[in-house]
Amino acid sequence: MDRIYLDNAASTKLDPRVAEQMWPYFSEMYGNASSLHGFGREAKTAMEDSRAKLASFIGAKPKEIIFTSSGTESNNFALKGIAFANREKGKHIIVSTIEHDAVLNPCQWLEGQGFDITYLPVDTDGLIDINVLKKEIRRDTLLVSVMHANNEIGTIEPIGEVGKICQERGIYFHSDACQSFGRLPIDVNAQCLDLLTINAHKIYGPKGIGALFIREGTRIMPWQQGGGHEMGLRSATENIPAIVGFAKAAQLCIEEMEHETKRLLALRDKIINSVLSDFPFSYLNGHRDYRLPNNINIGFAGLEGDAIRLLLELDEMGIAVSSGSACSSNGEHKASRVLSATGLDPVRARGALRVSLGRYNTEEEIEYFLQKLSEVLGNLKSITSIII
Numbered sequence: 001m002d003r004i005y006l007d008n009a010a011s012t013k014l015d016p017r018v019a020e021q022m023w024p025y026f027s028e029m030y031g032n033a034s035s036l037h038g039f040g041r042e043a044k045t046a047m048e049d050s051r052a053k054l055a056s057f058i059g060a061k062p063k064e065i066i067f068t069s070s071g072t073e074s075n076n077f078a079l080k081g082i083a084f085a086n087r088e089k090g091k092h093i094i095v096s097t098i099e100h101d102a103v104l105n106p107c108q109w110l111e112g113q114g115f116d117i118t119y120l121p122v123d124t125d126g127l128i129d130i131n132v133l134k135k136e137i138r139r140d141t142l143l144v145s146v147m148h149a150n151n152e153i154g155t156i157e158p159i160g161e162v163g164k165i166c167q168e169r170g171i172y173f174h175s176d177a178c179q180s181f182g183r184l185p186i187d188v189n190a191q192c193l194d195l196l197t198i199n200a201h202k203i204y205g206p207k208g209i210g211a212l213f214i215r216e217g218t219r220i221m222p223w224q225q226g227g228g229h230e231m232g233l234r235s236a237t238e239n240i241p242a243i244v245g246f247a248k249a250a251q252l253c254i255e256e257m258e259h260e261t262k263r264l265l266a267l268r269d270k271i272i273n274s275v276l277s278d279f280p281f282s283y284l285n286g287h288r289d290y291r292l293p294n295n296i297n298i299g300f301a302g303l304e305g306d307a308i309r310l311l312l313e314l315d316e317m318g319i320a321v322s323s324g325s326a327c328s329s330n331g332e333h334k335a336s337r338v339l340s341a342t343g344l345d346p347v348r349a350r351g352a353l354r355v356s357l358g359r360y361n362t363e364e365e366i367e368y369f370l371q372k373l374s375e376v377l378g379n380l381k382s383i384t385s386i387i388i
């Protein structure tokens, strides 16, 4: 069997239908969207069509979509842009403890700039508590940021409820939807969102392109100055092939969502149920039901210290899984910040295996993975019990 990729939460394979759509914008229609000639006009048309398409998928207006280089940039822009544009209203921001580093690190930086950050706790399944959120809101709270779905444990947060609370109190609400966009329905009006981060490389689109939805009328400070691109909010020559690819990738995900969700749920639950029943020492991290259809995060009691070994042995067999969040891993194996936030002890928080499914995974691959996992766990367990 060829190599098996089960790390789709880290990044996905570019869909050939997306690549096909992008290619002419490298080879024939390579103009700068700001140029007045034909080359420029065709680039601009492609960009505006893509903007309109992306906007329609989340119930937004085209002018509310700002292209960026990534989910990371969109999160930075949302947090810093809102904080600095609304300083006279207050200096308090609320975020959940299980946000991606692309939210938490800008927050840490904002603390250094005099802003006050409250970190909302989560329960053992990784869910925030709406009542705690209500209690933490102050007169000077200007922004709440809660991710739609977590990248490590797949837990889906009640963002519609958070949005409603923020709307009632006149507080801006941002959500990082890098893991959920294209996998779960999103409606910025029904979910009362003011800002939403999305990107393309998690949905079979190209890397290095993202967008920030900014509701019309939102006070936000541009974070990158230059030629005034993107309605003056984000200067830089727009990456037209990537923008076209982003919109095509999103379109395919939206069109295929219903069918793909059913397929992924069956594969996800097959893995969860098989592992939990075959290995009584295993346990599931994250919420059992409020969970992304492609996420499995499992720990193996007694083998936590061997999680990296498990990962490397599977890799030797051609199977790619993750021990947590790829974006933040630098080769070091620390306890997962997200698992620690759910209350797992430091040993257990080091020992998770994340399997994230995608469009190209087949049932045959899942059977093969389960068979190999069983072999590797059997070996590790016998080594561990001999040592013990």
Ligand SMILES: Cc1ncc(COP(=O)(O)O)c(C=O)c1O
Binding pocket: 009, 010, 069, 070, 071, 072, 073, 100, 102, 147, 149, 150, 151, 176, 177, 178, 179, 199, 208, 209, 210, 327
């Ligand atoms: C939830 C979440 N937010 C933000 C990011 C960062 O996105 P990008 O890789 O486009 O910078 C990621 C990527 O792993 C993510 O999973």
